Amino acid sequence: MAKTKAAAENESQLADPSVDRKALLSEALRRRIVSMEMAPGAVVDELALSEEFGLSRPPVRELMRQMAAEGYIELEANRAARVSSMNHQSLRNFFLAAPLIYIATTQLAAIHATHAEIDELKAIQQRFREAIEQNDVENRVLYNDQFHLQIGKMAHNPYLMPSLRRILIDHARLGKIFYRHPTTHDMEADLGKAAGQHDQIIDAIARHDAQAAGDIVRAHMDLSRRRMTEYVAPVGVEVPLAF
DSSP states (O other), X not given: OOOOHHHXXXXXXXXXXXXXXXXXHHHHHHHHHHTTSSOTTOBOOHHHHHHHHTOOHHHHHHHHHHHHHHTSEEOOTTSOOEEOOOOHHHHXXXXXXXXXXXXXXXXXXXXHOOHHHHHHHHHHHHHHHHHHHTTOHHHHHHHHHHHHHHHHHHHTOTTTHHHHHHHHHHHHHHHHHHTSSOOSHHHHHHHHHHHHHHHHHHHHHHTTOHHHHHHHHHHHHHHXXXXXXXXXXXXXXXXXXXX
């Protein structure tokens, strides 16, 4: 089996004796989960990860406890660790909570953001648009995640960040599912609309218009909700009743 680019990069980094292997495992495991390389509910093999990254079991267990606290992994007594699930209840909770968190962080960003932070947000948005143009699903999901995480940082409110980070896990996974093959005109139009909403959010933040920023991000979430509804309840096939 051919190695992925990410796997080859991991091998190259692990060959460096000065590399922080635990940090490399942390980054790799997060990437594998949000990219759906590790499916929701999949077993996280502690022994295999220890061998792959050249670590003993204790630091791997410590990292898994940390990632469980962040929402990436589910830990239960007497059961193997698993990637956090995506069932009906978890998706319902996501779409109930996500607008509240996104609106709060975006409005606070409009109040507190610095010029340097806004410039960084613009740079992320440029990379997001390039990923759309290149039909690069992996980077589109990655830069969308970075866009909203950067807004969270710009809010300068540590109480909101844990909730935002948890929401972004499922936002990235949903993006990987729903926009995997944007071949239809309506899906391409939605991507263009989402990118345009990002630009509007940046503009509202730069103008320190918290109300406008909140209204735009609410519409942004409505777009995601509509796409999910179409995914789980597709239009039925028309069948002629006359024989």
